[in-house]
Amino acid sequence: METLERYVAEHPFFAGMSEKHIQLIVGCASNVKYDAGQQIDRAGMEANTFFLVRQGRVAVEIVNPTSGPITIQTVGDGDVLGWSWLFPPYIHHFDSKALDLTRAIALDGKCLRQKCDADHELGYELFKRFAQIMEQRIASTRLQLMDLYK
Amino acid sequence: MTTQSVQSAVGAPDLNPMLPQTFRVRKVINDTYDTFTLELTPSHGGAEVSFRPGQFNMLYLYGVGEVPISISGDPSRGNVLVHTTRAVGTVTKVMSKLKVGDLIGVRGPYGTAWPVEEAVGNDVVIIAGGIGLAPLRPALYHILSHRTKYGKVVLLYGTRTPSDILYRKDLEQLRSRFDLEVHVTVDRAMGTWRGNVGVVTNLIPKAPFDPTNTVAMVCGPEIMMRFTVLGLQKRGVALDSIYLSLERNMKCAVGFCGHCQFGPLFVCKDGPVFRYGQVREFLNKREI
Amino acid sequence: MKTDKVQSSSEGSFTSNGAPRVFTVEHLNTLIRNLRDQGYAVIGPVVQDAAIVYDEISSSEDLPIGWIDTQSNASYRLTKRAAKTLFNFTVGPQSWKKYLHKPSVRILEAEKNGNEFAVNDAQPPAKKQAFLGVRACELHAIAIQDRVLLGGPYVDPIYAELRTNTLIVAVNCEKAGGTCFCASMGTGPRAEHGYDLALTEIRESDHHYFLIETGSALGATVLAGLPAEVASESDIQAANRVIATATHQMGRKVDMSEMKEILYRNTENPRWQDIASRCMSCANCTLVCPTCFCTTIEDTTDLRGTRAERWRKWDSCFTMEFSYIHGGSIRTSPGTRYRQWLTHKFGSWGDQFGSAGCVGCGRCITWCPVGIDVTEELKAIRDSELVEAGSIKSKE
Numbered sequence: 001m002e003t004l005e006r007y008v009a010e011h012p013f014f015a016g017m018s019e020k021h022i023q024l025i026v027g028c029a030s031n032v033k034y035d036a037g038q039q040i041d042r043a044g045m046e047a048n049t050f051f052l053v054r055q056g057r058v059a060v061e062i063v064n065p066t067s068g069p070i071t072i073q074t075v076g077d078g079d080v081l082g083w084s085w086l087f088p089p090y091i092h093h094f095d096s097k098a099l100d101l102t103r104a105i106a107l108d109g110k111c112l113r114q115k116c117d118a119d120h121e122l123g124y125e126l127f128k129r130f131a132q133i134m135e136q137r138i139a140s141t142r143l144q145l146m147d148l149y150k
Numbered sequence: 151m152t153t154q155s156v157q158s159a160v161g162a163p164d165l166n167p168m169l170p171q172t173f174r175v176r177k178v179i180n181d182t183y184d185t186f187t188l189e190l191t192p193s194h195g196g197a198e199v200s201f202r203p204g205q206f207n208m209l210y211l212y213g214v215g216e217v218p219i220s221i222s223g224d225p226s227r228g229n230v231l232v233h234t235t236r237a238v239g240t241v242t243k244v245m246s247k248l249k250v251g252d253l254i255g256v257r258g259p260y261g262t263a264w265p266v267e268e269a270v271g272n273d274v275v276i277i278a279g280g281i282g283l284a285p286l287r288p289a290l291y292h293i294l295s296h297r298t299k300y301g302k303v304v305l306l307y308g309t310r311t312p313s314d315i316l317y318r319k320d321l322e323q324l325r326s327r328f329d330l331e332v333h334v335t336v337d338r339a340m341g342t343w344r345g346n347v348g349v350v351t352n353l354i355p356k357a358p359f360d361p362t363n364t365v366a367m368v369c370g371p372e373i374m375m376r377f378t379v380l381g382l383q384k385r386g387v388a389l390d391s392i393y394l395s396l397e398r399n400m401k402c403a404v405g406f407c408g409h410c411q412f413g414p415l416f417v418c419k420d421g422p423v424f425r426y427g428q429v430r431e432f433l434n435k436r437e438i
Numbered sequence: 439m440k441t442d443k444v445q446s447s448s449e450g451s452f453t454s455n456g457a458p459r460v461f462t463v464e465h466l467n468t469l470i471r472n473l474r475d476q477g478y479a480v481i482g483p484v485v486q487d488a489a490i491v492y493d494e495i496s497s498s499e500d501l502p503i504g505w506i507d508t509q510s511n512a513s514y515r516l517t518k519r520a521a522k523t524l525f526n527f528t529v530g531p532q533s534w535k536k537y538l539h540k541p542s543v544r545i546l547e548a549e550k551n552g553n554e555f556a557v558n559d560a561q562p563p564a565k566k567q568a569f570l571g572v573r574a575c576e577l578h579a580i581a582i583q584d585r586v587l588l589g590g591p592y593v594d595p596i597y598a599e600l601r602t603n604t605l606i607v608a609v610n611c612e613k614a615g616g617t618c619f620c621a622s623m624g625t626g627p628r629a630e631h632g633y634d635l636a637l638t639e640i641r642e643s644d645h646h647y648f649l650i651e652t653g654s655a656l657g658a659t660v661l662a663g664l665p666a667e668v669a670s671e672s673d674i675q676a677a678n679r680v681i682a683t684a685t686h687q688m689g690r691k692v693d694m695s696e697m698k699e700i701l702y703r704n705t706e707n708p709r710w711q712d713i714a715s716r717c718m719s720c721a722n723c724t725l726v727c728p729t730c731f732c733t734t735i736e737d738t739t740d741l742r743g744t745r746a747e748r749w750r751k752w753d754s755c756f757t758m759e760f761s762y763i764h765g766g767s768i769r770t771s772p773g774t775r776y777r778q779w780l781t782h783k784f785g786s787w788g789d790q791f792g793s794a795g796c797v798g799c800g801r802c803i804t805w806c807p808v809g810i811d812v813t814e815e816l817k818a819i820r821d822s823e824l825v826e827a828g829s830i831k832s833k834e
Contacts, residue, residue, distance in 0.1 A: 057346075136352075140348055140351070168559065210557075212548055238764045405592060406733065407732060413702075435705050
């Protein structure tokens, strides 16, 4: 538990958070491991987890019935993954799959939501960080849509 | 082998700068479905060719026309010119049909070079987008052949899809080196691709270089370069340590035709490699 | 390349090459004949198609005797008067770049033999040419093109060959054209340097004669063959009065102070859109401009495919193709193309070549089919900053 706490505290995503809030977050955290090729989440399923990838690589995919899965994005060491748990109806929009052996810290979405509802300051700090991730993802997506190298 | 000797071979000031010398195609490599590499040697033997990483040549096809193409070979290989091109225009489409033994006209080398000397003692991050890897490859060759002079060396390369990856075998070999970090990413891929997917700028935050002591060399589409500069800036790289290579229409490559102007700069003679500060004022303005 | 040779024939100032001389109007023909005898093709102003253009002449009879021009925005008219004036007009639609940086030049030819080809850049040797009637603004324009095409790091050998074979006889302007603004650009109306000989046509009471000044050793040699006398002080005063008249007549001006900074700051000024609504992207301004140097290349082959040529032709930044790279053109809108042209002339040219790219000849104003006036557009952009500054002030 102590290494888990230290990892959360030192993760750049949580940089600048108070000790108190770190404790609250750690209370929702657990270690998880996925083998290479293992499915992590599927579109349409309930979204309840937010991952801090410690090591490995995860592909976010969307499946086209005629051409199979298309990889939209990959995330790796130190990246964060998943925000469908933030908003109702808490359903995954995309598939995710471990490409390599992946170790991550899983944060329980329901647990985090309850704590954010109880402590709006924690909620604000978390949403501030998620907003930044979303901004980066949307900028990346726009660039991908540009098909720059055509 | 000095730059001087190339100029006496192809672009000496006392020669007509518009007069190409004939070279012979020695080898043709089909890199991807739309990209090919030509290896050229002077048709009359003799003169060695030399250039600085980042420079370009004007390649002339008999009766068809002339295009500026960056040099993508190893600058220490003095007997061969290497050019990687995408077959997208009238001239390059005909060029893609050239066979071993065919002749091609060459003028050059022209333009400014990547700051491989200024970067000595620093970490180097090379960031390429698409065909932008071609003009950066000579810089990578140079750095690797003087490897001990540099700190950490990182290559970040983004392209369209896995089948667009240029110099695939080279990259695989480079990835196995312990003194070089290579990260490749593609904008889109089918599920069978096991590498990175996402824009090249996503690779910047985690790339192993010391931002306070890094020279960045960037080449790709202008939008990609603008976002790359933002990513490097966010990481803490000094703007003056960032170098970009620009592309503009070029008819002469020697400052006469006026086509390549970018604000007060002539991309042909003041560039194509610019320190970011030189182009910053105009890079975000439309239709400059 | 021997650029020094070019400069040596252009050196010299108003009085450094000996005292001005005078000769009678009849002896202009002697000058023309002497030059022709020395192997020069003499090129001077002639009337063709209702305009004064430059062409080869064989005597002073070919000059636009008695013709005067009236110019304003999009308007050029010639009228003939009884007085037998020789140079009582200003610049027409052509400039001397027609003979130095030619509209169309074959730069290479290539011969194909089987799978092999050979390239050859041989040019016919340039013939000696003497320009008669080069105005002060045009001397500056030639000096500007010298800096672009000879100033390095590369030298255009075709231009260099023509330039070194050119002798320049300037003529001081005795009137300002309706679109002239050389005085504000510091490029006229007095010919100060860059000539071999400079004439001032003087008509006072019944006296019609030329004051002639020498600008180079070559000019002095040519002058030595003329029956010219040393000018008196009153001749010099008379010549000064002629030029002063032109200065005083000049109705347009450009304030060049901080012009580059103003243009660089105003890349998004709405004025560009306003100009774009009038500009037809016809490229007339760039073609009549004596400093515009841009060119494109055309490749041709014969029908059998055994002979190919490369031609260099005047180009214009007003075309879409000018800025084309794979994926499209950089400057797709007329407004940004006009912005490029004007910003280059009055802004970035200074960074590139150490002077403005405009000599105030006014051709672009006269020959613009819709009469766009660069002096007015520059003023509008400058003044828009004053308005902005003023409105900020009034809010305070």
